[in-house]
Amino acid sequence: MSNAVKVFFSYSHKDEALRDELATHLSLMKRRGFIEAWHDREISAGAEWANAIDDNLNAADIILLLVSANFLASDYCYDIEMQRAMERHEAKEARVIPIILKPSDWSDAPFGKLQALPKNAKAVTTWQDQDEAFLNVAQGIRRVVEDIAKSKSSSSTASGSTTPATFNPPATSGGDRQRRRLEEEHNSLQQQYDRESEKLSRLRLAYSIETDTTTKFKLEKQIQESETELNRLDRQLEEIEQKLV
DSSP: OTTOEEEEEEOOGGGHHHHHHHHHHTHHHHHTTSEEEEOGGGOOTTSOHHHHHHHHHHHOSEEEEEESHHHHHOHIIIIIIIHHHHHHHHTTSSEEEEEEOSOOOOTTSGGGGSOOBSGGGOOGGGSSSHHHHHHHHHHHHHHHHHHHHHHHHHHHHHTTOSOOOOSSOOOOGGGHHHHHHHHHHHHHHHHHHHHHHHHHHHHHHHHHHOOOHHHHHHHHHHHHHHHHHHHHHHHHHHHHHHHHO
């Protein structure tokens, strides 16, 4: 478990049921040792809760912000956990992923520039099938976990470790070439996805502060086009990931 990706949940206790649902959808990655997930309900009796939260927040590779009006209204979530999370994100010490649980006005928050999940930042509770929403979230998190796991594997190999974490079973010799091709294609698509995500975040930020009606209309059209492109890339990534399993 030394190379497992550490995942931290930042959430309002009023959204605990939704946090549990998300944790359930991440359970296979946890069971297989790819991630170690932590939230404040893990704190044992007698422990100093603030210190426990700080220690795990500072050690996390991925920090999930479970966004809702409850989260935004929570002084501890917003002023302490989220601020520290963004500091670590800006320092490239961790990846912060906003998970939009419920509709709320979050676009002007410091994390508003980040690509959120589920796709198109559509709040989980507004999906007709919430399991489908959480599946989309889990798949998005899985891609980030894979990227971080590869980095950890490279670091472990460089330091002489013989047991780096990996998501895929060893390929047979006959399938090496095809697997490498698929992995290269996946990496290329992932880079395109990341660039498009950054573009969409900038467009949404510009739309949120724009006051001119004509300009807002143009931005809205660009946002729709960017969302369509992200959906296309997301489908292609999922197809390749299914082939690599």
